[in-house]
Amino acid sequence: MNRLALTALAAPLLLAAQPPEAAAPAQLHAETPPTPAEVIEAATQQDWRPIAPQNLLVMTLADGGQVFIELAPDFAPVHVENIRRLARAHWFDGIAVVRVQDNYVVQWGDPAEEEADRKPLPEGIVEQPPAEYALVTTAGEEGDIVLWHPRDYLFDAYADWTAYEEGWPTSYDIADETRTLVRSLVHCYGMVGVGRGDNPDTGTGAELYTVIGHAPRHLDRNIALVGRVVEGIEHLSSLPRGTGPLGFYEDPAQRAGIAAVRLASELPEGERPAFEAMRTDTLTFRNYVEARANRGGWFIRPARAVDVCNVNLPIRRAGG
Amino acid sequence: MNRLALTALAAPLLLAAQPPEAAAPAQLHAETPPTPAEVIEAATQQDWRPIAPQNLLVMTLADGGQVFIELAPDFAPVHVENIRRLARAHWFDGIAVVRVQDNYVVQWGDPAEEEADRKPLPEGIVEQPPAEYALVTTAGEEGDIVLWHPRDYLFDAYADWTAYEEGWPTSYDIADETRTLVRSLVHCYGMVGVGRGDNPDTGTGAELYTVIGHAPRHLDRNIALVGRVVEGIEHLSSLPRGTGPLGFYEDPAQRAGIAAVRLASELPEGERPAFEAMRTDTLTFRNYVEARANRGGWFIRPARAVDVCNVNLPIRRAGG
Numbered sequence: 001m002n003r004l005a006l007t008a009l010a011a012p013l014l015l016a017a018q019p020p021e022a023a024a025p026a027q028l029h030a031e032t033p034p035t036p037a038e039v040i041e042a043a044t045q046q047d048w049r050p051i052a053p054q055n056l057l058v059m060t061l062a063d064g065g066q067v068f069i070e071l072a073p074d075f076a077p078v079h080v081e082n083i084r085r086l087a088r089a090h091w092f093d094g095i096a097v098v099r100v101q102d103n104y105v106v107q108w109g110d111p112a113e114e115e116a117d118r119k120p121l122p123e124g125i126v127e128q129p130p131a132e133y134a135l136v137t138t139a140g141e142e143g144d145i146v147l148w149h150p151r152d153y154l155f156d157a158y159a160d161w162t163a164y165e166e167g168w169p170t171s172y173d174i175a176d177e178t179r180t181l182v183r184s185l186v187h188c189y190g191m192v193g194v195g196r197g198d199n200p201d202t203g204t205g206a207e208l209y210t211v212i213g214h215a216p217r218h219l220d221r222n223i224a225l226v227g228r229v230v231e232g233i234e235h236l237s238s239l240p241r242g243t244g245p246l247g248f249y250e251d252p253a254q255r256a257g258i259a260a261v262r263l264a265s266e267l268p269e270g271e272r273p274a275f276e277a278m279r280t281d282t283l284t285f286r287n288y289v290e291a292r293a294n295r296g297g298w299f300i301r302p303a304r305a306v307d308v309c310n311v312n313l314p315i316r317r318a319g320g
Numbered sequence: 321m322n323r324l325a326l327t328a329l330a331a332p333l334l335l336a337a338q339p340p341e342a343a344a345p346a347q348l349h350a351e352t353p354p355t356p357a358e359v360i361e362a363a364t365q366q367d368w369r370p371i372a373p374q375n376l377l378v379m380t381l382a383d384g385g386q387v388f389i390e391l392a393p394d395f396a397p398v399h400v401e402n403i404r405r406l407a408r409a410h411w412f413d414g415i416a417v418v419r420v421q422d423n424y425v426v427q428w429g430d431p432a433e434e435e436a437d438r439k440p441l442p443e444g445i446v447e448q449p450p451a452e453y454a455l456v457t458t459a460g461e462e463g464d465i466v467l468w469h470p471r472d473y474l475f476d477a478y479a480d481w482t483a484y485e486e487g488w489p490t491s492y493d494i495a496d497e498t499r500t501l502v503r504s505l506v507h508c509y510g511m512v513g514v515g516r517g518d519n520p521d522t523g524t525g526a527e528l529y530t531v532i533g534h535a536p537r538h539l540d541r542n543i544a545l546v547g548r549v550v551e552g553i554e555h556l557s558s559l560p561r562g563t564g565p566l567g568f569y570e571d572p573a574q575r576a577g578i579a580a581v582r583l584a585s586e587l588p589e590g591e592r593p594a595f596e597a598m599r600t601d602t603l604t605f606r607n608y609v610e611a612r613a614n615r616g617g618w619f620i621r622p623a624r625a626v627d628v629c630n631v632n633l634p635i636r637r638a639g640g
Contacts, residue, residue: 157627218623303538307477
């Protein structure tokens with residue numbers, strides 16, 4: 001089986017933007033390919049983008065643990081604006097983790113959500129946001145790095161293909177009738193979504209979840225993803241599993257309380273946490289994906305492939 | 321995109337054994353497909369196989385939590401025999417969980433494994449077992465249910481194709497030169513493997529791990545899988561993450577102790593736990609996979625696909 005260059009693979013799909021650098025990287029086909037850690041180590045400051053404070057949620061649990069979440073306004077603008085509004089109103093303060101289902105999700109919200117004494121939502125919340133989990137788009141220059149496979153195809157079980165787009169794991173499906181593309185964020189480990197009821201447009205952002213198991217890709221295009229945990233997911237993923245149906249806690253005393261959720265932009269400048277994510281439109285990211293797909297050292301047989309949820313985008317504290 | 325029958329998809333690969341029943345199931349193409357729960361509910365006793373006591377490990381943690389592991393002797397006979405021998409010698413008693421890496425693995429073994437005072441292995445352990453993680457086989461009737469995809473192909477990013485074989489998630493690769501098949505168990509959530517050093521044949525079974533995150537498929541064909549957790553994984557997956565490199569615990573006090581590991585066959589008959597796994601060579605399992613791939617109800621857009629690690633083989637207490 002041949003290992004094809006990323007660009008050659010992506011060409012028929014017209015999706016791979018050219019990375020800023022033009023020259024082919026020498027180390028891609030060197031005898032000893034770099035490790036993912038070596039690619040990160042060799043990255044320069046321009047390979048990183050700051051996570052904007054207005055896109056960074058800081059969730060502080062009652063026990064002091066902190067979870068940092070990057071929001072994705074370019075993919076789910078109405079949902080994200082709802083969440084910002086809830087955070088600015090301090091609406092999340094005092095809610096709790098209500099559900100931990102092993103190999104699936106951790107979910108937090110108002111424990112009285114189904115009851116008459118539920119917490120009223122602040123003014124301005126869009127109560128029936130649009131279906132931002134399945135965006136109609138057109139083929140063009142959207143995909144930064146189309147994921148690849150040595151078997152001459154972009155294999156993915158769930159979507160026509162997958163890519164990293166503007167820093168986010170993304171799937172594309174071709175709508176047969178119109179040849180338009182339907183774009184969706186992908187339910188990888190650590191992605192954050194908006195819980196909803198049976199009606200497709202009932203997720204306001206007041207109930208959120210994050211994935212803590214094998215990517216439940218059947219949720220793609222069914223429920224809005226709005227971001228990802230960039231640090232501190234262990235405070236959620238190591239919580240005791242709920243013993244009720246779907247992993248809901250049966251005893252309210254088991255719930256982990258949430259002390260506060262703030263947008264970093266609302267914090268005094270000196271107290272703002274600052275993160276950087278690796279840019280995905282660069283040769284460095286391409287090399288990183290290649291390194292993830294071709295591990296040496298301990299590995300006897302490199303996979304020569306990587307699925308969209310095994311890329312694990314590098315994220316670091318700013319100045320790291 | 322057409323939805324093809326499982327057999328039609330699998331035919332060119334000569335891998336799908338005919339299920340025992342010959343007739344096409346009416347409900348597969350009914351207006352309202354059954355849910356996975358409904359397929360399980362409708363299963364009869366002959367759709368289940370007992371997990372043999374000599375293939376069932378009972379691991380009791382120091383805090384009383386119990387983890388039950390089914391061994392896969394047909395895939396890794398030498399490794400499994402080592403593990404049985406260690407269990408019969410009560411060698412595992414008093415070891416500990418030494419590593420918990422988020423979105424990756426929980427690992428347990430002798431904390432002094434690298435030191436002079438490590439626990440000596442019992443007599444008869446094969447210290448350099450063969451590479452049972454990449455079994456050469458020939459195309460034939462091996463695969464029970466080849467996983468499927470509506471896009472006319474068995475898409476998997478890592479292997480030429482995937483299947484459930486004799487109850488286990490399995491991948492196949494075609495070796496170009498010889499046209500023989502290389503078969504491997506797949507690193508799905510909850511699968512249990514044998515830690516090894518840099519040398520490919522250094523895993524005795526005295527150090528084990530289980531997957532607690534998105535399937536790290538790059539480990540397939542690189543390290544021996546020997547079984548899967550059938551109940552109690554939450555006692556491992558909810559442990560605090562280690563803060564050292566690779567998630568190793570830095571402070572020995574953080575380790576979760578392991579009180580005892582027993583083969584169920586060594587326990588008095590009245591005390592033996594008994595589990596059943598859904599058979600995978602049946603029409604019921606085929607319907608179950610179809611139901612997992614095509615969720616209705618809350619789902620707006622069924623995935624019409626399922627990857628090998630999202631099948632989640634049904635397992636229950638015997639008599640359930």
